[in-house]
Amino acid sequence: MSAGLRTRMAAAAGVAIPMAAVLLFLAGWEAAVRHWAIPAYLLPAPSRIASTLWAERAGLLPSWWITLRITLSALGLAVVSGVGLASLFALSRTAERALSPFTVVLQVTPVIAVAPLIMIVTDDPPLTVLLCAWIVAFFPVVANTLTGLRSVDPHLRDLFRLHRASRWQTLRWLLVPGALPHFFSGLKVAGGLALIGAVVGEFTAGAAGRDTGLASRILEAMFRTEIPKMFAALSLVLATGVGLHAALGALSRAVLGRWHASERDGPAGPAGAMGPGR
Amino acid sequence: MALLRLQGLQRHFPGSAPGLPTRVALAGVDLAVREGEVVSLLGPSGCGKSTVLRLVAGLDRPTAGQLWRAPGLDQALGMVFQDAALMPWATVRENVALPLRLRGRWPGHQAATEVDDALRLVGLADAAQALPGELSGGMKMRASLVVRPRVWLLDEPFGALDEITRFALNQALLDLCRPTAGAPGTALFVTHSVYEAVYLSTRVVVMARPGRVTDEIAIDAPYPRRPDWRGTAQFNALCVQVSQALQRAAEAGVGMGVAA
Numbered sequence: 222m223s224a225g226l227r228t229r230m231a232a233a234a235g236v237a238i239p240m241a242a243v244l245l246f247l248a249g250w251e252a253a254v255r256h257w258a259i260p261a262y263l264l265p266a267p268s269r270i271a272s273t274l275w276a277e278r279a280g281l282l283p284s285w286w287i288t289l290r291i292t293l294s295a296l297g298l299a300v301v302s303g304v305g306l307a308s309l310f311a312l313s314r315t316a317e318r319a320l321s322p323f324t325v326v327l328q329v330t331p332v333i334a335v336a337p338l339i340m341i342v343t344d345d346p347p348l349t350v351l352l353c354a355w356i357v358a359f360f361p362v363v364a365n366t367l368t369g370l371r372s373v374d375p376h377l378r379d380l381f382r383l384h385r386a387s388r389w390q391t392l393r394w395l396l397v398p399g400a401l402p403h404f405f406s407g408l409k410v411a412g413g414l415a416l417i418g419a420v421v422g423e424f425t426a427g428a429a430g431r432d433t434g435l436a437s438r439i440l441e442a443m444f445r446t447e448i449p450k451m452f453a454a455l456s457l458v459l460a461t462g463v464g465l466h467a468a469l470g471a472l473s474r475a476v477l478g479r480w481h482a483s484e485r486d487g488p489a490g491p492a493g494a495m496g497p498g499r
Numbered sequence: 500m501a502l503l504r505l506q507g508l509q510r511h512f513p514g515s516a517p518g519l520p521t522r523v524a525l526a527g528v529d530l531a532v533r534e535g536e537v538v539s540l541l542g543p544s545g546c547g548k549s550t551v552l553r554l555v556a557g558l559d560r561p562t563a564g565q566l567w568r569a570p571g572l573d574q575a576l577g578m579v580f581q582d583a584a585l586m587p588w589a590t591v592r593e594n595v596a597l598p599l600r601l602r603g604r605w606p607g608h609q610a611a612t613e614v615d616d617a618l619r620l621v622g623l624a625d626a627a628q629a630l631p632g633e634l635s636g637g638m639k640m641r642a643s644l645v646v647r648p649r650v651w652l653l654d655e656p657f658g659a660l661d662e663i664t665r666f667a668l669n670q671a672l673l674d675l676c677r678p679t680a681g682a683p684g685t686a687l688f689v690t691h692s693v694y695e696a697v698y699l700s701t702r703v704v705v706m707a708r709p710g711r712v713t714d715e716i717a718i719d720a721p722y723p724r725r726p727d728w729r730g731t732a733q734f735n736a737l738c739v740q741v742s743q744a745l746q747r748a749a750e751a752g753v754g755m756g757v758a759a
Contacts, residue, residue, distance in 0.1 A: 376584035383556050383578050384601040394600065398588045480588040480630055 265449040274453040281438060285457045288419050288434035291347070292465070295354030296415040300408065302355075303362025310363075311370040311396070328360040332418055336425035346426050350434070353422025358415035365407025369400030402481065405473035412465045420458055502572055502650055502685055503532040503555060508564035510550050510710070524550045525710030527564065532650070537686045539696035539703045541741065543749045547710030548689040552578075552652050555687060577648030579656040583639040585631040592618065592627040595645040617645045621671065637664045641671060651686035658691065666726070669698055673724060693745065697737045698724060705744045708752030714744035 247267045253259070254266035261269055274281065306324070310317035332353045340349045373395060381391050423436035435454050442451035474481070510525040525547045532538050540548040553559040554566060556578055577598070585594045596614050599605040605614075618624050621641045631639055640656060656672075657665045690696050696703045697718055705714035718737055720728065728734055 374584060376580040376582065377586060379553075379556070379558050379580070380578060380584050380597070381601070382558055383576060384598050385574075386601045390601055394597070395586070398586065401588070477588075480632070 262446060262448045265452050269449050270452045270456055273449040274456065277450055277453060281435070281454060281457060284433060284435050284438045284454070285461070287432055288416075288423070288436070288458070289461055291350050291354055291419040291434060292412075292416045292461070295351055295358050295418060296408075296412055298351075298355045299358035299362045299411050299415065303359050303407070303411075304366050304404070307363050307366035307370060310367050324360060324363055327356055330356065332357055332421055333425050336422050340426045346423075347432065349426040350419055350422040353426070354415045354418030357418035357421075358411040361407045361410040361414065362404070363407075365403045365410075366400055369403030370396050372403065373399040402477055405469070405477065409466060409469045409473065412469045413462055416458070416462050416465060500534045500569070501531050502534055502569045503530070503687070504565070504567040505530040505551070505555075506565040506567075508551070508554065508566055509562045510547070510554060510559065511562045523709040525554075525561075525564075528706075528710060528712055530704060530712060532685065532687055534685055536702060537684070537688060537700045539688045539690055539700040540706060541690060541693065541696045541703055541745060542706035543708060543745075543752055546706040546708045546748070546752065548706055549654055550710065551706075552654050552687060552689055556652050572649060575649035576652060577646060577650070578652040579640075579643050579654065581655045581658045583631075583636075583643045583656070585639060585642060587631050590628050590630060591623060591634070591642045594631065594642060598646055598648075614645075617647070621645055636660050637668060640668055644672065647684065649685065651684065651688070653686060653688045653690075655689050655691065657695065665692075665695070669695060670726065673699060673722070693738055693741050694729070697734060697741055698729065703741050703744075705741070705748050707748035713748045713751060716741055716744060 251266045251268060254264060254269075259266075265273070306320065310321070335356070336349060336353050339352050340346070343349055343352070377395060377399075378391075381395050386394070419434065420436045420439075423434050424440065435458050438454040439451055439458075442448070442454060505528050508525055508528040508530075509523075512522045512524055514520055514522070528547070528551060530538075530551070540551060542548055550559065554561055555568070556576055557573055585591075586597070589597075592614060593600075595618060596605045596610065599607075599610045599614070604610045615624070615627070618627050621644060623638065623641055623645065626634060626638060626642075631642070634642065637660065640660065643656075653672075657668055660668065686699075688696070688699060700718050703714075703716045703718060704712055705716070707713045716737070720733065720737075
């Protein structure tokens, strides 16, 4: 078998196998609901969730858009603040010593517990939700970027010093490329967390009014015991999370692409073999 | 013409924790390297060989003593480490071009020609666009030897390789450091191997703990040296002589109470 064919088959299997597993799971769910005649207010069948999703699209899609927007804004904020802080820590031990307690506090604080406090201080539901999402997305970006900046090969550092590289040159040609893989693994974690933060934040901030996200739709459906609608809104959250993960994974592969493949396979390994990104 | 001169060079490292004694890495090293010399630094672990190299490279500062470098030499040093320090995200060509890039000459037409010629010379023209992760250990080492500085600083560059690759690369290094035409190359070479030191050098400097020179042995054999020289009585006699000097250095270092 040629290497090209094997690569394509491996790539196809990497998509087909998880798809098949998910379809099988949904089919089993559907069959179980029909077979035991489980009422929709206990567990709606996937087909019922899908039809509800379509029927309720006018109410759900704007909410989905709001949740997505908050998630992406929080992720953007987390990247800017996280990379900035990690760079500061990498440059200055004093800054790290002074500020790292705060980053740890941010990490260990249950967002559910602080959301009402933020709400009281800001008196602005969308801002509260955004801050909640930012709080949870922030730490993985800082921690991973800092690890990346610190993990640069000391011999390469020596080489840059030997050649009298300026700070800027060292940053541009050594630290940034060296930290990218760690940054991207942090970004993937942060993406999922930002979404969770956006939903949890909205739950606890009790956002009301017109501009509300998917969490409000889930709460609303729960109060009215519209269980299929609850599942429909939840499935949108899940689809967003999966889509976000896939998009960030694709971004990471696009940027790191060949380097990562070469690191993974080594000189004798198959070119471009499939496998989860590290 | 002397390129490097070390006089009474000392380097002390403060204890790693309060109350721990200062560690003497170099107790006073005298050494001169002239243009065209390949000087091997040989000695037991912890005798300060690598510290000498780092001081010469300007990566560290001496505690006391004199370190003199020929004018302009600090711009013309090249260093090779045991694990071939290459940027894993950049192609071989970009790695080779790093010193030029840091001097603002890359990308550039003349620099590109220089790099491509140098790659061809070490037989890496076909691997120019490969990433370091796609190369074998030997190819990586060749990639880090491509650009030719005025003085090579080699820190056990072949320590992690198997014997056969090591021999092949010794030969490659000889060819690179001592081109048949033009100026001879100069190198300061840290190694653990007696055979390597004898085979490659014009002079073997034996060091003992704590950081001092105990012996200097001239290797009077013409270049180019070819593998069959390893089988000669002269080579073997030199190896015995160096081994004995190394043995004396190891014994002299016993009981000095200096951590490796």
